[in-house]
Amino acid sequence: xxxxxxxxRVSNVNKVFHRGSEEIHVLSGLHLExxxxxxxxxMGPSGSGKSxxxxxxxxLDRATRGSVEVGGARIDEMSDRGLAAWRARHVGLVFQxxxxxxxxxxxxxxxxxxxxxxxxxxxxxxxxxxxxxxxxLTHRSKHYPRQLSGGEQQRTGIARAIVTDPTLLxxxxxxxxxDRKSGDEILGLxxxxxxxxxxxxxxxxxxxxxxxxxxxxxxxxxxxxFSEKPQD
Amino acid sequence: xxxxSLIWSNLKRKKLRTSLTLLSxxxxxxLFGLLCTIxxxxxxxxxxxxxDRLIVRHKVSxxxxxxxxxxxxxxxxxGVASAVHLTWFNGIYKNEPKNFFxxxxxxxxxxxxxxxxxxxxEDRKQAWLKTRTGAIVGRQLVERFKWKIGDRIPxxxxxxxxQGDGAWEFEIVGIYDGAKxxxxxxxxxxxxxxxxxxxxxGKGLVGWYGVRVKDPAQAADVAKAIDxxxxxxxxxxxxxxxxxxxxxxxxxxxxxxxxLIAILSAVFFTILLVxxxxxxxxxxxxxEELGVLKAMGFTNELVLALVLLESCAxxxxxxxxxxxxxxxxxxxxxxxxxxxxxxxLPVRYLFIGAGLVLGLxxxxxxxxAVQAMRLQIAHALRRNA
Numbered sequence: 001x002x003x004x005x006x007x008x009r010v011s012n013v014n015k016v017f018h019r020g021s022e023e024i025h026v027l028s029g030l031h032l033e034x035x036x037x038x039x040x041x042x043m044g045p046s047g048s049g050k051s052x053x054x055x056x057x058x059x060l061d062r063a064t065r066g067s068v069e070v071g072g073a074r075i076d077e078m079s080d081r082g083l084a085a086w087r088a089r090h091v092g093l094v095f096q097x098x099x100x101x102x103x104x105x106x107x108x109x110x111x112x113x114x115x116x117x118x119x120x121x122x123x124x125x126x127x128x129x130x131x132x133x134x135x136x137l138t139h140r141s142k143h144y145p146r147q148l149s150g151g152e153q154q155r156t157g158i159a160r161a162i163v164t165d166p167t168l169l170x171x172x173x174x175x176x177x178x179d180r181k182s183g184d185e186i187l188g189l190x191x192x193x194x195x196x197x198x199x200x201x202x203x204x205x206x207x208x209x210x211x212x213x214x215x216x217x218x219x220x221x222x223x224x225x226f227s228e229k230p231q232d
Numbered sequence: 233x234x235x236x237s238l239i240w241s242n243l244k245r246k247k248l249r250t251s252l253t254l255l256s257x258x259x260x261x262x263l264f265g266l267l268c269t270i271x272x273x274x275x276x277x278x279x280x281x282x283x284d285r286l287i288v289r290h291k292v293s294x295x296x297x298x299x300x301x302x303x304x305x306x307x308x309x310x311g312v313a314s315a316v317h318l319t320w321f322n323g324i325y326k327n328e329p330k331n332f333f334x335x336x337x338x339x340x341x342x343x344x345x346x347x348x349x350x351x352x353x354e355d356r357k358q359a360w361l362k363t364r365t366g367a368i369v370g371r372q373l374v375e376r377f378k379w380k381i382g383d384r385i386p387x388x389x390x391x392x393x394x395q396g397d398g399a400w401e402f403e404i405v406g407i408y409d410g411a412k413x414x415x416x417x418x419x420x421x422x423x424x425x426x427x428x429x430x431x432x433x434g435k436g437l438v439g440w441y442g443v444r445v446k447d448p449a450q451a452a453d454v455a456k457a458i459d460x461x462x463x464x465x466x467x468x469x470x471x472x473x474x475x476x477x478x479x480x481x482x483x484x485x486x487x488x489x490x491x492l493i494a495i496l497s498a499v500f501f502t503i504l505l506v507x508x509x510x511x512x513x514x515x516x517x518x519x520e521e522l523g524v525l526k527a528m529g530f531t532n533e534l535v536l537a538l539v540l541l542e543s544c545a546x547x548x549x550x551x552x553x554x555x556x557x558x559x560x561x562x563x564x565x566x567x568x569x570x571x572x573x574x575x576x577l578p579v580r581y582l583f584i585g586a587g588l589v590l591g592l593x594x595x596x597x598x599x600x601a602v603q604a605m606r607l608q609i610a611h612a613l614r615r616n617a
Contacts, residue, residue: 052610060527061610081531088529095613099524103241113528115234160528 092161151182257550265558356406418573523612543597551589
């Protein structure tokens with residue numbers, strides 16, 4: 001792997017959770033590199049540390065030991081405030097249960113990350129329209145989440161993730177709550193974002209059908225990366 | 233500004249809960265405004281009391297009388313500039329108890345000189361001096377009974393019946409206004425000479441004296457000197473500053489200020505619990521959403537500010553509307569003009585109320601806001617998984 005092309009570098013990362021006096025080692029000495037423009041699938045059984053690893057890469061949580069570098073920045077060394085600003089600028093998140101705000105319409109959900117930028121209202125509107133067009137949801141922009149199907153809600157979630165044009169898209173079981181048809185549409189959309197717009201995507205999934213769309217699969221078990229399988 | 237619509241959307245999330253919280257805050261601040269108005273009605277006279285004026289009454293009680301001759305003796309006491317007597321007449325219009333109002337016989341010239349806050353045109357003053365049965369009436373009282381200059385007003389006094397049939401008749405010769413908003417304009421003043429000649433008993437006696445001192449700084453010494461002047465006489469006096477007299481009069485009903493604070497403290501404590509509970513519930517229900525906002529890049533401080541603004545928005549809408557309604561109710565005038573003639577909500581209470589509104593919003597929101605600020609993103613997102 002060409003080291004200059006690496007976007008995410010996770011080095012010797014440990015993550016320990018505490019439950020009372022008990023220590024739970026979720027990740028142990030893990031190394032992972034993700035090149036720019038890759039669509040990586042993280043697979044593994046429940047409790048293997050997939051989501052924890054995703055959270056560390058996205059700066060949503062901090063490693064107990066080790067370093068996490070994204071785009072040349074050591075995010076494990078950033079302050080809370082610095083990390084929040086970094087996330088706003090560089091990371092788009094897609095969740096299993098969409099996590100849309102029920103009180104906002106689709107377009108206003110998509111606009112949320114743009115509230116943290118200096119864009120004017122009209123500029124924000126343009127960005128939202130573009131994101132809606134990318135996910136094919138222009139006609140549903142004024143609808144509230146409860147008025148959208150699961151697939152449409154997830155497309156809204158993806159539009160919200162890409163509206164700031166982030167470097168990295170992190171998807172936690174993006175098709176986990178969808179039927180096969182809607183799931184396929186979402187995976188197709190992610191694949192298109194990867195291939196056509198060059199987005200680097202890290203996707204956590206249980207589903208071999210979903211991981212088959214990725215360019216590389218990484219397996220995790222008991223907090224350790226034990227094999228990698230490049231896709232054809 | 234860009235976050236206002238987000239705050240507004242969150243407030244609309246549970247419309248019933250938000251409405252009930254708003255309503256409770258609204259009622260609390262209507263109550264605050266009206267209690268402040270009542271407090272002002274009882275104690276407002278203190279604010280217009282002259283620092284250079286004393287009230288001299290019988291040592292035993294206000295209802296006991298003093299000789300009219302004391303006036304001249306008081307004016308001879310060192311430090312006294314002038315003295316004028318007044319008497320509680322207790323006039324009732326058309327013999328209807330509800331038509332009761334404050335009415336007082338006095339000497340016109342020294343009275344108007346001692347109380348410059350009573351604004352009477354010069355020609356009306358002259359008319360009063362010329363008309364033995366003349367009376368000057370406050371604007372509020374004139375409006376209450378739709379009187380006008382020249383009207384002849386029959387009054388009955390249960391204390392001071394007129395010789396013969398007991399009824400009195402006065403002619404309105406002037407309408408006075410107050411120099412300040414707190415000046416009582418519900419009074420009815422008429423000439424003492426007409427009163428003293430006509431009353432069936434108690435001639436030569438008056439209710440109390442208003443005294444102007446030459447130097448307000450010496451008021452306490454002058455009061456003592458007046459009391460010494462009449463010590464060991466059948467009519468011993470109690471002289472005190474006008475402000476203290478008005479306060480003492482109000483406190484015959486009770487310590488209005490203390491009662492007010494006790495009621496409002498209970499009300500605001502309850503409202504604080506209601507509003508605080510609303511905000512705490514609202515934050516608890518949105519743990520995942522707050523986690524998502526933070527995951528997107530909303531800083532801890534921004535999340536804190538958003539929750540606090542939400543809490544303040546509820547308090548501001550409910551509280552300021554409540555204050556506005558209280559002000560409107562008060563500005564319609566006293567519901568019991570014979571008991572509380574001065575009835576308005578002073579601007580200072582509106583500012584105090586606005587401060588309380590903001591304080592309520594901040595205090596009710598601070599704990600949930602800190603809780604939201606400290607929320608760990610991974611933990612918040614795991615709750616949904």
